[in-house]
């Protein structure tokens with residue numbers, strides 16, 4: 353049977369869109385049930401879209417080079433032209449944070465399914481509005497947190513919940529930070545208030561994901577939302593958060609999380625996240641967006657307040673083809689093929705939960721965006 357073809361319309365010709373499209377173009381031996389084509393690429397400047405296609409997908413995606421789809425990608429000088437392109441069945445939004453709501457809404461209103469980059473929107477109210485439009489129109493909507501779909505992440509959850517290699521999970525401590533401050537200009541999207549910059553909006557989705565993967569998804573937690581969410585922000589001179597630490601409690605598990613992100617320095621080397629249980633720990637070794645390796649450290653003695661004996665460390669590696677964004681793209685394609693409006697690995701409710709945490713932490717720390725940046729305000 354020929355594979356289902358996801359025909360992508362790409363919105364914005366920046367860095368992550370180029371990585372996404374390059375990854376759509378990677379031909380793999382295991383991509384037999386779904387295939388990708390790049391139907392249209394949109395930029396505010398048509399010549400930028402043309403250059404983007406030349407550089408990243410001159411022959412389109414595998415579905416085009418294999419002859420499943422005949423047309424080549426078209427360059428569009430407006431995003432709206434992509435939304436209105438009849439060949440497109442899924443829109444990828446790779447534009448700035450402050451535009452996610454507006455662009456996703458325009459795409460949905462034009463009748464298109466949507467994958468929107470993280471953060472899904474700027475607040476819960478914006479996200480609720482998108483979910484409502486998508487449901488009313490019977491369209492697929494998902495926030496792009498590609499990490500969730502990586503092979504190592506499935507392996508991590510198998511080790512934690514099925515093999516229970518570290519016993520009962522009691523703490524998640526994460527730090528995903530990148531040294532952008534004083535290195536890129538203050539006008540960069542990560543520091544401009546107008547682009548809804550700051551470490552929390554940019555890297556926050558990944559640190560909160562650590563708590564979601566190990567605590568929220570823990571079967572013993574029964575999908576209970578985190579409580580006692582507290583955040584501390586240190587501000588950059590532009591007004592966005594330079595460094596943010598978020599604490600949260602999962603009472604059903606008697607467990608908590610301490611999650612940090614910053615643009616002032618690079619994350620601690622080799623130990624971006626430590627998940628600690630009653631029988632050991634799992635350390636996530638690389639950047640929390642692109643996870644490829646973890647180290648399992650198990651206690652080798654009966655329970656006792658002081659641990660003296662450890663088993664030999666076990667390192668688990670799951671290298672990625674390309675950057676690794678194809679796993680998310682495949683998952684989206686399968687959802688479309690199966691007529692789903694959301695993906696069970698990245699459900700609407702979990703995007704909402706993250707945005708609620710961000711709303712709370714922003715309120716606690718008076719991180720206020722300029723008027724008009726949030727199209728709808730959360731209560």
Ligand SMILES: NC(=O)C1=CN([C@@H]2O[C@H](COP(=O)(O)OP(=O)(O)OC[C@H]3O[C@@H](n4cnc5c(N)ncnc54)[C@H](OP(=O)(O)O)[C@@H]3O)[C@@H](O)[C@H]2O)C=CC1
Pocket residue numbers: 363364365366367368369394395396397400446447448449451469470471496497498541553554641
């Ligand atoms: N999943 C992941 O690993 C990553 C996700 N991201 C997310 O993707 C989004 C984009 O990040 P990134 O690709 O690094 O950013 P870039 O600055 O490289 O690209 C952003 C694009 O947004 C479009 N855009 C629309 N309006 C504006 C505006 N007013 N000013 C500037 N650009 C505008 C531009 O496209 P054009 O000029 O073609 O119209 C631009 O190329 C962010 O929301 C970020 O959170 C980012 C990096 C990694």
Ligand SMILES: O=C1OC[C@@H](O)[C@H](O)[C@H]1O
Pocket residue numbers: 530554555641
């Ligand atoms: O999502 C992201 O991950 C990698 C970082 O370089 C980038 O700033 C961020 O948006």
